[in-house]
Amino acid sequence: MSARSVAARRLRAVAATSVVTAVAGAAFVPAATAATAAVAADEAGGHALRMTLGAPTPTGPLERGGATESMLLTVANSSDEAQDFSAWLPGTPDGPSPVLKDSIVFDVTAVDAPATKSAVGRQDGSFQGLFFPATGNAASTFSIPAKTAYTWKVTLGLGASYPTNDGDFTLTAGRLIGDTDDDPSRNTQVFKIDPAITPGKLNVAWEQKTGAVARPGQRAELVLNATATGPGEFPAELRRTVSAQQFRDGAGHPDFVLEAEVDGKVVKLTESNDSEWELPAVPKGFGAASGTRSIKLYLSLGAKSDIRRDTVVPLEAVFSMADSWGFNGAGTQVKAGPAPATGSPSASPSAPASPSPSGSAPVTPSASASGTAATTGGTTGGTDGGTVAGTTDGTNVTGSLAATGSGGGLYGALAAVLLAVGGAATWFATRRRRTTGV
Template structure:
């Protein structure tokens, strides 16, 4: 370990401890000064007064104000990290500008407010002025703190979202059981909020194929209710196998305008063609045909089960998915194709078709060499490759030379026999 690393690690550990302490609400005072939380929660209770004016909210129109009060009935001071969660009726995700949010201290320290979007939700946070977001308040023993909270709709509040519910709580388990509170603001014009639903049909073999290395899916989706989505919809296909490497080399195609189109992606993540802005109930049910295939570089060597998920989200703004469909498929490498039978060649007889009146070393060698060469170069099939016997392009040459030597040896033996016979006579 380098000296620089050794010095840096304690600093990182201290920073991490400070961050955890800030989230837990222990940076403003010693833990002993806090009330001990009950086993099933804290000790605080929140109430929310009636909004003024108590009329429906309009997009880009007047806001409403209500009073939020937190009470501590215990005998010790208690930390309070307020958190208001905005829950719209309807399928669209909220962006930070879709809901205006203002907090003013009434019987509390000076306060700053901010809007967060953790996990795709709309969240109103407030904290002591001059402190960091995440720092909390101290509620005195047997005391309370109160604020005026003002909420309104932005001009681009989604048209397919209706009433807005505001839930007040904390993010540090500081409330007594049932200690939260909520208000629901109606909207004008009133919207009959619907849902976005999506599902996969059962997987089938790919079009025009029965191989096990490809499966075809049909992804369906639709929206009901009033209004439309005000952005394009992005759809991502997430594929996971038993091991991360199992998704390497997977290929995904989508049927677009009657043609199969290869989708870009890696590590099992692929973006499908987008759905145009303005999708709603009048658009009817849509579907996307997909093919998932083991490509040439795919890892699985045996049948493998994959989890497949399609996630829908806004293509811009708050992109956290708002709907998903899941299914499973099994893929296995395709069986190797059976080799087509190759015709068995006949040995050449052209050399022996014209017999010589006397033994000829040259003729015999030529005939034997031609037969051996032809047989060797055609046993691998019609492609012209050699048979899988260890032979290569030099085998024919060696066979021809061997045949010539054998023939020459036979001629020498015949001449020797004639000489011995002549001598004996």
């Protein structure tokens, strides 16, 4: 299961919207006529409504902070009754970085339709455009009369802060409410970006020592690595959240303790939520030239732990940036168990390794378990305020689950949730886990 899908189940909706101002675009002639609706009746494949997103004009690549392009969005009602309708236009950059709230210029205005407002919603790091009747709000719907077509002008451009490590931008129009034929092959436009790039990836992976077990007073050592490839860099700092919230090995409280090596010292991390910890952020400007960003972590159990047998603890690392959440991450499993029974050999706490001398060779991790991606080993770049990259004592490490890229598809489980609650009111928000772990 990807870090994105795990995070999406646990994130808490927080109202946050930003209305986008109108932007000038190319002129269009009204095209909403009964004839358009009649044609749609033959083409809608049994649906009452048919949506079509036209080609953008003027043609040509978009530049950061440059001119916008516009296209016609037409929804034709071929039925004999008025039909309720609402839509969204999610967008996805080709590259590792989520887009910031001011990275995209977006506007929707009526051509042959009721007065319209537009806005941008934020969800899990993705851009999601919305338009709705000017007399209502983000949860309002249009009522399209029988045998009638409504037409809007959709305008899109790049803000000056569009990430330099992202390439082309894909916009798709899809229905939220209404019996609508919204075939993506007819409702998707790819906007080329100038200058053109071949985007890289953000690779996130875990390393851990073979045989390490977390117990009361005994640490299991792990390393969380992040490496960027390709041109450009991230336009804001990358926050890293580690959690063990999927641990369900019986009732009770495991009393997890997570420590990190910072500035050559091992410090206990404060829980931001139950079994959840915030790591030091990766600074703004992280890119391929930064090398591997690594942080050494130690998991153990506190004195109040009620784990009674050896088991495994699923750990998840989730990366977020600015007003996005959970756009990348990786998971692993750590062995954990109770303190040894009385009479058995005592387990002395494992001391953290000392930082590597400058110029020491990094340790290459062994191949990961079947079905998992190999992790990065050692470091070729900076550290987090003095944290140590890779392993430092020559001990072999094992790989673990890794993740790359910017995460899932456009819709996922989100669309079903929106329909269940009645549309855009819940969608029109930034989700970020902060006070609840469920």
